[in-house]
Amino acid sequence: MMKLQDMGTAEAVQTPGMPSRRKIFRMAAAGAAGLVGGMALSARVAHAEEASSAPRVAIGDRLVEDDAEGPLTPLKVEDLTVGRPLLAFALNAETGKPRTESRLNKIVLLRLPEAELDAESKALSAGGVLAFSAICTHQGCEIKTWMKSEKVFACFCHSSKFNPTKRGAVAGGPAPRSLPALPLRLEGDQLVVAGEFSSPPGSMLQG
Ligand code: FES
Numbered sequence: 001m002m003k004l005q006d007m008g009t010a011e012a013v014q015t016p017g018m019p020s021r022r023k024i025f026r027m028a029a030a031g032a033a034g035l036v037g038g039m040a041l042s043a044r045v046a047h048a049e050e051a052s053s054a055p056r057v058a059i060g061d062r063l064v065e066d067d068a069e070g071p072l073t074p075l076k077v078e079d080l081t082v083g084r085p086l087l088a089f090a091l092n093a094e095t096g097k098p099r100t101e102s103r104l105n106k107i108v109l110l111r112l113p114e115a116e117l118d119a120e121s122k123a124l125s126a127g128g129v130l131a132f133s134a135i136c137t138h139q140g141c142e143i144k145t146w147m148k149s150e151k152v153f154a155c156f157c158h159s160s161k162f163n164p165t166k167r168g169a170v171a172g173g174p175a176p177r178s179l180p181a182l183p184l185r186l187e188g189d190q191l192v193v194a195g196e197f198s199s200p201p202g203s204m205l206q207g
Contacts, residue, residue: 077127133201
């Protein structure tokens, strides 16, 4: 007759055709990892679909303040204070409505003294105003802080920094790529979108 201590030993012996307990554990762990990986992949796909299907900021759009109340008034250079970021959306030139369908269309504006801009930044700016995607390229938090001492945008979710006078280049933190820059021009005294984002806005897409 088999003793109790023998049963433990017998249980540890792998039955032909049956996975061992260690193997079952590995299979369960792999399944869980696959599930998590699948969820992450789904999020990436959903994000990519949002990025590809959302109405984009278009050349010729005016800009309006993100939380403006009352009638929408296109922004002018003098609406911005030097060194104070302003969140904005593009105003669809055809419908007269802001392109708020996707947060990927959110823009952060910054007015700097024109003397501080090099030729490349000047070419992107209008009246000293520079425009960038307001969505951090790390994990998508909103960029709305200007660090005057370092002259960089800061994302306080995980401390990424971006240099607006270097086409939004990463100046610190975990962000994997630059903040997409949006060229501007002036029409009369209004700020107008003059080109496409320098790379796709958003956190998951690598531009
Ligand atoms: S989301 Fe901006 S640093 Fe992580």
